[in-house]
Amino acid sequence: MEFLGLLNYWIVVVLMMTGFYIVIAHNNLVKKIVGLNIFQVSVFVFYITMAKVKGGTAPILAEGIEIYSNPLPHVLILTAIVVGVATTALGLALVVRIHDAYGTIEDDEIEARENEL
Amino acid sequence: MVFMAVTGFAVARLRNLFGVVMLTGLFSLMSAVLYVVLDAVDVAFTEAAVGAGIATVLMLSTLALTSSEERVSEAEKPMWALGLVVVTGAVLIYGTLDMAPFGDAYAPIHHHVVPRYLEKSGQEVGLPNVVTSVLASYRGYDTLGEVYVIFTAACGVLLIIGRPKRGRRRTLRMLVGEMRHGMRQNVILRVVSKLLIPFILVFALYVQWHGDFGPGGGFQAGVIFAAGFILYALIFDVDTSRMVVPSEVTRLLLALGVMLYAGVGVVGLLRGGNFLNYSVLAQEQTAGQHLGILLVEFGVGLTVAAAMITIFFTFARQEH
Numbered sequence: 203m204e205f206l207g208l209l210n211y212w213i214v215v216v217l218m219m220t221g222f223y224i225v226i227a228h229n230n231l232v233k234k235i236v237g238l239n240i241f242q243v244s245v246f247v248f249y250i251t252m253a254k255v256k257g258g259t260a261p262i263l264a265e266g267i268e269i270y271s272n273p274l275p276h277v278l279i280l281t282a283i284v285v286g287v288a289t290t291a292l293g294l295a296l297v298v299r300i301h302d303a304y305g306t307i308e309d310d311e312i313e314a315r316e317n318e319l
Numbered sequence: 320m321v322f323m324a325v326t327g328f329a330v331a332r333l334r335n336l337f338g339v340v341m342l343t344g345l346f347s348l349m350s351a352v353l354y355v356v357l358d359a360v361d362v363a364f365t366e367a368a369v370g371a372g373i374a375t376v377l378m379l380s381t382l383a384l385t386s387s388e389e390r391v392s393e394a395e396k397p398m399w400a401l402g403l404v405v406v407t408g409a410v411l412i413y414g415t416l417d418m419a420p421f422g423d424a425y426a427p428i429h430h431h432v433v434p435r436y437l438e439k440s441g442q443e444v445g446l447p448n449v450v451t452s453v454l455a456s457y458r459g460y461d462t463l464g465e466v467y468v469i470f471t472a473a474c475g476v477l478l479i480i481g482r483p484k485r486g487r488r489r490t491l492r493m494l495v496g497e498m499r500h501g502m503r504q505n506v507i508l509r510v511v512s513k514l515l516i517p518f519i520l521v522f523a524l525y526v527q528w529h530g531d532f533g534p535g536g537g538f539q540a541g542v543i544f545a546a547g548f549i550l551y552a553l554i555f556d557v558d559t560s561r562m563v564v565p566s567e568v569t570r571l572l573l574a575l576g577v578m579l580y581a582g583v584g585v586v587g588l589l590r591g592g593n594f595l596n597y598s599v600l601a602q603e604q605t606a607g608q609h610l611g612i613l614l615v616e617f618g619v620g621l622t623v624a625a626a627m628i629t630i631f632f633t634f635a636r637q638e639h
Contacts, residue, residue: 211415219408227400232336232381236343239374243350246362254357261358261449262533271358273449277458280450281465283365284538284623287374288472291630294381295479298634301385 210251217244229309231297235290242286249275336382344375360534361450364526368542373627376549380634446531446612454536455612455619460594462615463580466622470577473626477570481633512554519547527620531609537616541623549631557635566632569625576622583614 217240224237253275261273297307304312347370354363446452454462523544530536552560584594 208415208418208420211418212412215408215411215415218411219404222407223400223404226403227397230336232378232385233339236339236378239343240346243346243370246366247350247353250354250357250359250362253359259358260360260534262360263447263449270449273453276359276362276450277454278461279359280362280365280454280536280538281462283362283369284542285465285468285472287369287377287542288469288626288630290374291377291634292472292475292479294377295476295630295633297381298384299479307385 211248214244214248214251217241217247229311231300231307231309232294234309235293235297238293239286239290242282246279246282249279336386337379340375340378340382343378344371347371347374361448361536361539364534364539365542368539368546372546373542373549373631376553376631377634380631384634446609448531448533448536450534451531451536451612451616452608455615456608459584459615462619463584466577466580466619469626470573470622473573473629476630476633508554512550516547516551519550520544523547523624527616528613530616531612537619537621538623540616541620541625542627544620544624545627545631548628552631552635557632561632564628566629569629569632572621572625573629576618576620576625579618579621580615583611583618587611 221237221239221241221244224240225234228234228237253272255269255271259270261270261276263270300312301307304315306312306315347366351363351367351370354360354366523540526535526543527537527540530540548560548564588594
């Protein structure tokens with residue numbers, strides 16, 4: 203029973219490692235960004251999981267409710283999501299630019315082209 | 320959550336990038352559901368609007384600009400990568416053994432400032448939604464920083480691919496190419512989106528101004544508002560939608576939102592308070608807080624919406 207309480211964290215770790223694996227093992231730049239996104243979501247889930255209080259409710263004050271979940275991680279993650287999409291867009295813009303310059307978005311091919319020059 | 324893990328693996332295996340992007344959208348939607356289950360309604364709201372909507376569209380337009388198939392690489396590399404990942408994962412799981420169990424009300428994270436936010440924000444700020452109070456008032460500095468990051472990212476996108484390649488005439492053309500023709504001829508899509516877009520925009524405004532009381536706020540509203548325009552541009556025409564919101568206007572709004580936020584802080588300074596202290600904005604403390612939060616959230620909404628629209632159109636304007 204005590205270990206079940208940590209199940210969420212373990213899935214977070216699995217997700218995080220999936221993202222990490224994609225980032226380091228794949229050559230495709232778009233795939234790498236997707237991997238980073240998965241990594242990012244796993245961190246979000248981690249924070250939100252920590253914020254949950256058993257028997258609590260969403261942190262919007264109402265009469266007759268005593269227990270609320272922790273609002274602070276919610277704030278951090280809410281802004282992080284929007285910032286995340288903005289930075290993802292920046293990454294994708296770089297990918298588009300790299301494709302313009304090298305004609306490919308595969309990491310090793312780019313390196314080969316670099317060495318040719 | 321198990322579903323999410325499965326989707327994650329599928330993303331890692333799949334070579335077709337179009338499929339990968341679709342799966343990422345699904346992945347976001349599932350995480351949004353998970354956030355609702357975990358009481359984080361504001362976060363779920365944002366994730367559903369951002370992850371399943373705008374991020375997917377941006378990824379798709381990148382694919383249209385580059386290639387949508389991943390080349391199969393040699394099999395030698397993944398072995399050490401897999402080993403590294405497994406070792407790191409094992410260490411992290413060992414680390415979780417010291418974590419407080421799920422839902423424990425006595426976990427360290429629930430101490431320090433949080434009880435104060437929950438108990439006092441009702442009187443000090445006077446808003447039912449604690450997330451909004453913390454976001455705009457108690458942690459106003461952080462949020463200002465985040466808005467700057469979004470502003471900077473949008474500027475960065477403009478700088479990197481904002482200018483069409485030299486020697487070519489600027490052509491305003493939608494990228495999601497083949498998809499577009501199908502979409503434009505589809506009567507159902509046209510009629511339904513025509514009906515929906517006004518409601519999306521009105522809903523965004525509701526989310527903007529009601530964020531003090533229910534889930535919502537500037538970040539979500541900005542994204543939803545931008546989504547309305549992007550939907551129009553996808554289904555009808557980029558040129559026409561660009562006429563409604565010319566690039567000068569979005570660029571201006573982009574900066575204006577940040578300036579409004581910081582300006583509210585400066586007004587607080589001038590009236591004898593600290594930077595971003597809203598209590599001095601009006602006679603009563605809660606009235607001042609209320610006014611300050613409304614203005615600040617409006618600034619956030621402006622910047623986020625303008626940034627998303629700018630980024631989308633910059634991608635859409637690229638040459639194929």
